Amino acid sequence: MLGTVLLTFAAITVLHAAFSTYEHLSHLKAMGRPEGSLPIDIIVEALFALICGTLGASLNAPPLKEISWAAEMRKRNIDEMDSRLGFASFVNRGRNLFSGPSSQTKLK
Amino acid sequence: MSTAAETAAQLIYPPNIKYNSALTSVKFLASCFAGAVAGILGLTNWTGFALFLVSTLFTSLCINVINCHGHPAKYIPGGWTGLLNPGTDNASTFVLVWTLFYGIVHVY
Numbered sequence: 001m002l003g004t005v006l007l008t009f010a011a012i013t014v015l016h017a018a019f020s021t022y023e024h025l026s027h028l029k030a031m032g033r034p035e036g037s038l039p040i041d042i043i044v045e046a047l048f049a050l051i052c053g054t055l056g057a058s059l060n061a062p063p064l065k066e067i068s069w070a071a072e073m074r075k076r077n078i079d080e081m082d083s084r085l086g087f088a089s090f091v092n093r094g095r096n097l098f099s100g101p102s103s104q105t106k107l108k
Numbered sequence: 109m110s111t112a113a114e115t116a117a118q119l120i121y122p123p124n125i126k127y128n129s130a131l132t133s134v135k136f137l138a139s140c141f142a143g144a145v146a147g148i149l150g151l152t153n154w155t156g157f158a159l160f161l162v163s164t165l166f167t168s169l170c171i172n173v174i175n176c177h178g179h180p181a182k183y184i185p186g187g188w189t190g191l192l193n194p195g196t197d198n199a200s201t202f203v204l205v206w207t208l209f210y211g212i213v214h215v216y
Contacts, residue, residue, distance in 0.1 A: 007137070014144045021148050021213050038149065046145045050163065053141035057134045058170040064131070064183040065124040071182070072121045 006056025013049035017042055120185065128183055131171060135195035138167040143202040147209025160202050164194045 020042050028036070066072070073081070110118070142163035146156045168191050176183045176191070184190040 010141060014141065014148070018144070018148050018209060018213050021150075025214065043149060046148050050141050050145045051166070054138045054163070054167050054170050055174075057137035057141075058167075058174045061130045061134050061175055064128045064175055066182045067120055067124045067128065067185060068182070069119055069121050072124065 003056045003058070003060030006052050007060060008056075010049045010053030010056055013045060013052065017046040017049060020045070125185055131175065131184070132195055134171060134175075135167060135198055136201060138163060138170075139194065139198040139202045140205050143205025144209050146202070146206045147211075148213055150210065150214050151206075156206055160194075160199070163202075164192070167194075168192050 021038060024039065024042065139160070142160055146159045149159075151159055172178065172180055172188075172191060180191045181187040186193070
């Protein structure tokens with residue numbers, strides 16, 4: 001949210017600085033004076049808008065995710081990624097399912 | 109046997125690299141603002157590109173501190189060289205917005 005606020009503020013400041021420059025140059029042309037350099041406050045305003053805009057764009061980006069496999073595996077189980085079905089063992093399950101009715105059958 | 113480049117590529121998790129491409133919008137917005145400021149200030153020739161260079165360095169600093177928390181190699185495939193890259197076609201974005209604002213403010 002701060003990123004969006006800064007971006008909007010920077011965009012408005014850029015437009016304001018642009019209009020101020022246009023007005024200043026029109027004023028100089030109307031007075032017939034040769035074009036000098038811009039007033040220092042317009043320069044400061046434009047550079048401030050650039051800084052705010054860059055900061056706002058950076059804050060606006062979503063949090064990044066780490067790109068290495070090791071970092072991704074910290075969040076997941078190895079069984080989700082590589083279950084090795086060929087090595088899965090069903091021996092215990094079969095023993096419990098097909099051993100017939102007995103008084104003490106424990107399911108593992 | 110896999111080459112060193114393939115081994116290095118296998119350590120990377122591609123979906124997260126795609127997710128981190130949100131940084132391209134940060135670089136795009138920063139070059140737009142830089143172009144606007146260059147046009148407003150009436151910069152021409154090499155001073156304009158000097159502003160683009162300064163803006164690129166400042167954007168890299170912002171991304172490094174705010175988004176990568178000081179470790180660009182964890183989030184960007186190229187490390188700090190990928191960080192300093194101004195982005196695909198962002199030099200021409202800068203020139204486009206520069207000429208736009210210079211034309212609106214100083215010429216018309």
